[in-house]
Amino acid sequence: MKPLQRFQTGAGRIIYSFPVQSFPTLVNNIYVIDDGEQLILVDSGSGMERANADLLAGFAAIGEQFGRPMSLADIGAILITHGHIDHFGGLPFIRRYTDAPIGVHILDRRVLSNHEERVVFSYRRLETFLEGAGVSAEQREVLMSVYLFAKTYYRSTPVQFLLEEGQPTVGGIGVYHTPGHCPGQVCLHVDDVLLTADHVLSRITPHQAPESITHDMGLGHYFDSLDKIERLTGFGLGLGGHEDPIEDIPARIRAIRAAHDERLCKVMEICREPKSIAAISRDLFGNVDSYHVLLALEETGAHVEHLHQRGELVAANLEEIERTSRPVVRYVRG
Numbered sequence: 001m002k003p004l005q006r007f008q009t010g011a012g013r014i015i016y017s018f019p020v021q022s023f024p025t026l027v028n029n030i031y032v033i034d035d036g037e038q039l040i041l042v043d044s045g046s047g048m049e050r051a052n053a054d055l056l057a058g059f060a061a062i063g064e065q066f067g068r069p070m071s072l073a074d075i076g077a078i079l080i081t082h083g084h085i086d087h088f089g090g091l092p093f094i095r096r097y098t099d100a101p102i103g104v105h106i107l108d109r110r111v112l113s114n115h116e117e118r119v120v121f122s123y124r125r126l127e128t129f130l131e132g133a134g135v136s137a138e139q140r141e142v143l144m145s146v147y148l149f150a151k152t153y154y155r156s157t158p159v160q161f162l163l164e165e166g167q168p169t170v171g172g173i174g175v176y177h178t179p180g181h182c183p184g185q186v187c188l189h190v191d192d193v194l195l196t197a198d199h200v201l202s203r204i205t206p207h208q209a210p211e212s213i214t215h216d217m218g219l220g221h222y223f224d225s226l227d228k229i230e231r232l233t234g235f236g237l238g239l240g241g242h243e244d245p246i247e248d249i250p251a252r253i254r255a256i257r258a259a260h261d262e263r264l265c266k267v268m269e270i271c272r273e274p275k276s277i278a279a280i281s282r283d284l285f286g287n288v289d290s291y292h293v294l295l296a297l298e299e300t301g302a303h304v305e306h307l308h309q310r311g312e313l314v315a316a317n318l319e320e321i322e323r324t325s326r327p328v329v330r331y332v333r334g
């Protein structure tokens with residue numbers, strides 16, 4: 001994993017960054033903003049044992065390497081960039097050390113605070129999506145159990161304040177609401193640094209899922225949010241929820257948009273013949289395994305939904321869809 005890093009904003013605030021291993025193949029960046037008066041923690045890691053240990057080690061390392069001793073007990077506020085488990089799952093663990101208020105965007109609040117209910121609703125919507133995508137009953141069962149594993153060890157944790165666009169939050173930190181990757185995704189503006197969370201990442205294109213599963217997700221919202229951030233000026237540096245610092249945020253946004261445009265074109269090519277989302281996903285991503293099957297299906301679903309909403313793709317089996325209660329939809333170029 002990457003080492004602990006220290007950044008200084010144009011206004012002299014310090015941002016510490018260190019990695020935590022959230023899941024065996026996923027590393028998250030944790031940020032601690034130090035303005036000399038209070039410490040603000042951005043994101044929590046997944047809450048898995050290894051991630052919690054990395055969190056404690058990261059705080060200890062800041063004291064050792066930079067001579068600024070601190071611990072979780074010294075945190076003044078906690079900002080959660082969005083409602084994905086690798087970003088908020090560590091909150092119950094952090095609560096053992098501090099009562100610092102937790103802030104999140106209103107569209108992701110219930111993911112943190114009414115988690116058990118939200119899991120049930122998401123589970124049902126995901127099941128409907130997978131059925132319509134043409135995933136076999138047997139494979140659906142495997143995918144749903146993988147989904148539930150990642151979602152059930154977290155305990156609901158109350159949220160104390162909301163992050164709202166146009167309303168600076170603790171420490172005067174600016175908030176941009178950037179739905180798409182997640183309904184309540186925010187980017188945080190710290191002087192001339194933008195914490196881009198999972199909206200803009202340095203190497204991978206952030207994961208997309210259809211809005212038929214979760215409102216305010218989907219490619220249309222995501223593209224609008226990319227435009228919003230691309231129009232901003234005055235940022236020297238982007239710091240993402242994963243991977244490396246981003247030197248040129250607009251250039252990275254253009255590359256991400258181009259990658260999606262290319263994928264949309266591929267889907268149009270694949271749909272010269274009528275195909276289900278499961279079949280399109282296999283053509284796009286090949287045979288992937290375990291959790292990646294679900295990610296590939298969601299990513300494909302987001303692109304197909306985008307094209308279908310805009311009339312580029314149409315249902316090839318409309319009569320069957322009309323007659324059947326839970327039909328598999330086959331898409332073809334309109």
Ligand SMILES: [Zn+2]
Binds near residue numbers: 082084181198
């Ligand atoms: Zn995310």
Ligand SMILES: [Zn+2]
Binds near residue numbers: 084087198241242
């Ligand atoms: Zn993430």
